[in-house]
Amino acid sequence: MKAGIVCSLLALTGASVAVEFEDPVRLKADTGPIRVESPGYASPSFADINGDGKKELLVGQFSRGNIWVYPQEPDGSFVSGAKLMVNGTTAEVPGVW
Amino acid sequence: MDLNEDGNPDILSGSYSRSGQDMAGLFQVLWGKGEGQFIEAQALNGTDDKPLIISVASEDDRVKKICTRPWAVDWDHDGDLDLLVGNFKGTFYLFEGEGKGKFKPESEVVMTEDGAELQIDGAHSDPMTVDWDGDGDLDVLSGTSKGGVQWAENTAGPDKVPSLKGFVSLIEGKGYPAMGALLSEEDLDGPSNSSRVWATDYNEDGKLDLLVGDNVTLTSPADGLSHDEFEKALKKWKKDIENLGEYPSSAGEKELQKWQKQMTQLYQSRGDILNEQRTGYVWLFLRK
Numbered sequence: 001m002k003a004g005i006v007c008s009l010l011a012l013t014g015a016s017v018a019v020e021f022e023d024p025v026r027l028k029a030d031t032g033p034i035r036v037e038s039p040g041y042a043s044p045s046f047a048d049i050n051g052d053g054k055k056e057l058l059v060g061q062f063s064r065g066n067i068w069v070y071p072q073e074p075d076g077s078f079v080s081g082a083k084l085m086v087n088g089t090t091a092e093v094p095g096v097w
Numbered sequence: 098m099d100l101n102e103d104g105n106p107d108i109l110s111g112s113y114s115r116s117g118q119d120m121a122g123l124f125q126v127l128w129g130k131g132e133g134q135f136i137e138a139q140a141l142n143g144t145d146d147k148p149l150i151i152s153v154a155s156e157d158d159r160v161k162k163i164c165t166r167p168w169a170v171d172w173d174h175d176g177d178l179d180l181l182v183g184n185f186k187g188t189f190y191l192f193e194g195e196g197k198g199k200f201k202p203e204s205e206v207v208m209t210e211d212g213a214e215l216q217i218d219g220a221h222s223d224p225m226t227v228d229w230d231g232d233g234d235l236d237v238l239s240g241t242s243k244g245g246v247q248w249a250e251n252t253a254g255p256d257k258v259p260s261l262k263g264f265v266s267l268i269e270g271k272g273y274p275a276m277g278a279l280l281s282e283e284d285l286d287g288p289s290n291s292s293r294v295w296a297t298d299y300n301e302d303g304k305l306d307l308l309v310g311d312n313v314t315l316t317s318p319a320d321g322l323s324h325d326e327f328e329k330a331l332k333k334w335k336k337d338i339e340n341l342g343e344y345p346s347s348a349g350e351k352e353l354q355k356w357q358k359q360m361t362q363l364y365q366s367r368g369d370i371l372n373e374q375r376t377g378y379v380w381l382f383l384r385k
Binding site for chain 2: 008019020021022023024025026027033034035036037038039040042043044045046047048049050052055056057058059060061065067069084086087091092093094095096097
């Protein structure tokens with residue numbers, strides 16, 4: 001594995017600069033890689049939604065428009081995710097399928 | 098983001114399309130009740146009490162109304178949140194906010210400083226605003242159907258309406274693998290296609306990092322097939338596709354239906370050759 005990658009900023013118009021990132025890593029919870037249900041399309045956001053001072057990882061998915069919530073442990077690791085619930089049922093975003 | 102300014106974070110989402118009417122992706126909001134509680138998703142309405150829908154000149158532009166993706170930001174620095182939204186076409190529109198989660202019904206297309214429509218390389222624009230280059234103004238980041246991450250630099254300076262350059266690539270996408278290419282979870286070394294982006298200082302080192310969601314199809318030979326049997330069957334399947342040829346758009350109705358039936362059968366028969374598992378992961382790019 002390379003120690004890091006240099007991602008060229010290849011401008012669609014021709015100009016270029018460079019930003020360096022570490023090799024990408026898949027985020028994991030205690031149960032393994034964080035992944036969404038078929039047919040995929042993971043859409044992450046990272047915000048404190050419950051006001052506890054720690055950010056939660058929210059991952060939207062195509063199937064039923066569900067949203068997974070992964071709380072953080074004090075060391076920054078994620079515990080098992082669960083689908084966001086509203087009024088006792090799984091939250092769904094209409095029109096996503 | 099706290100869209101209605103009640104002190105509780107809300108969850109904002111786009112959608113592919115409503116059903117039962119002409120295609121249009123609505124904007125959905127789960128209003129926050131505090132302490133991590135939300136109410137059911139509901140369409141975000143404009144000040145006319147109708148669902149917000151991207152304004153297009155004609156129905157020929159309907160792909161600009163679907164596969165929406167919103168981001169709330171005070172774009173014009175007037176003190177309330179506006180909505181910057183993406184779409185299937187890969188362009189961007191702005192709904193002007195009127196405060197407390199209210200937005201004008203009409204949207205305006207977002208242009209670059211050169212007077213062109215702001216557009217990503219690929220489809221499915223996915224806006225997020227953040228001061229990526231640290232010059233005090235908000236730039237636009239976006240995912241794309243091709244995967245990867247793109248950046249449109251704002252050159253306006255702090256507290257001014259953004260003036261954007263065209264998109265450049267921060268992270269190149271891997272695109273779609275060739276049909277039949279085997280791919281296991283262990284083979285993955287970065288995001289695949291249909292990227293969705295979130296910028297945050299993940300490791301709190303003072304530099305913005307990127308979270309990138311993706312879409313990928315894990316592929317393995319169908320159960321019971323040896324490697325040789327798989328290779329042989331795949332070769333035959335590809336040959337059958339090749340022999341069927343391109344969609345005969347100038348052919349008669351009967352010929353078109355015959356072609357479509359054969360293509361559907363062939364497409365479905367790949368399940369005899371391949372196990373396909375569609376999923377999506379979240380990748381972390383720590384900035385050096």
